[in-house]
Amino acid sequence: MKIVEENSQLLHLENTNKIYLGRLFLFLFATPFFSAGIAVIIFLGKLNTLKCNHAIIPQAQIETQQISCQLTRQGLMRKETINIPQLYEVELGVSDSDDGETYRIELITSQGKIPLAEVYSSGSKNKRKKLKKIKSFIKNSNEDSLIIKQDDRFFAYPFGGIFVLVGGSLMVASLTFFRQIYCIFDKTKGKFFMREDNPFKSVIKEYRLGEIKRIEMLEEKDSDGDKVLKPKIILHRGLEIGIDLTGNMSEKEKTIKSINNFLQDLSGAENNRT
Incomplete structure (x- = not known):
């Protein structure tokens, strides 16, 4: 004074x-952490639900089996629905990086390849179980319907929350000393x-x-x-x-x-x- x-x-x-430059630097340093945490929660924290049905399509006096599906991605801010006229096959997508392999289920459809969840994640065992269920449903026409869920919120919310907590705490601390x-x-x-x-x-x-x-x-x-x-x-x-x-x-x-x-x-x- x-x-x-x-x-x-x-x-x-x-x-x-x-304005204290040190506190300003701390605020600017914390902002990317806070923003990244919010982005992870909003864009990656989704409940992915696949609902499929066997349908009989008459074609020139011949009945053919067709599998139609609806994929719903429910996030914190919005809900996305993808209608899939025909599901042909399913496969396990693998992404290889320095940290190891991550996986996601990919649907082979009449609209091309559509991932069940948009991001790759660890846990191949659980995904292979879901993959096996979808394959079994495709082959077994006696099953009327199938529901598969993959909840990425269990990963995104805690992971993003850590970044929000750390970044937010640093931002509040820096503002307190302005x-x-x-x-x-x-x-x-x-x-x-x-x-x-x-x-x-x-x-x-x-x-x-x-x-x-x-x-x-x-x-x-x-x-x-x-x-x-x-x-x-x-x-x-x-x-x-x-x-x-x-x-x-x-x-x-x-x-x-x-x-x-x-x-x-x-x-x-x-x-x-x-």
């Missing part, structure tokens, strides 16, 4: 550095105010000017255990209130001297109020 207004009755200090601090010594009211604003709340602390004993630089240890000098408002009851003055040591001492000089004539302020 530094003095932004000074007269015989009012001394106003303000932290004019409204703060504006005011310190006002007002002789007309006989009080001084400490006010701190951030995007979430404002905190105001109020004291009587007569409570102030002095303002000086006091020695204390920082987080690394090193001794540093920090400006403090010392009250008669022993309470020490830190004030974050800007500038080098000489500038801080000059500001402290100005505040102490301002507070010397409190009796004159008392007479003005009466």
Whole structure:
């Protein structure tokens, strides 16, 4: 903080550095994590449901079997329905990467190859079971209907939630420290105010000017255990209130001297109020 207004009755200090670059960097760093988590939940977290039926299609006095299906992908934001006039076959799609193989069920249809789920994922055993059921249904015309479900929400929601939680926490933490601090010594009211604003709340602390004993630089240890000098408002009851003055040591001492000089004539302020 530094003095932004000074007269015989009012001394106003303000932290004019409204944006902390370190906190801004933290916010920007956290944003991709938060956005990625939201994207995973919205776009990958889907319940995929395949419903198929055997249908008899008469063609030139000959009845033929045909399998028609409906594939539904229910996500958090929207629902997608794909009508499949004819299902021919099914196969297991494999994607090979440095992290290993991932799988998805792919339907061979009259519209081309349509995946049951849009993304590849681990767990080939479970997918092979579903694959076997679909193959059995295709071959067995005595089965009237088939319902197969693949719920990707069990993977997407926890995985995306971790990114949302980490990114969101860092974003909130960074915004909390985007703060504006005011310190006002007002002789007309006989009080001084400490006010701190951030995007979430404002905190105001109020004291009587007569409570102030002095303002000086006091020695204390920082987080690394090193001794540093920090400006403090010392009250008669022993309470020490830190004030974050800007500038080098000489500038801080000059500001402290100005505040102490301002507070010397409190009796004159008392007479003005009466």
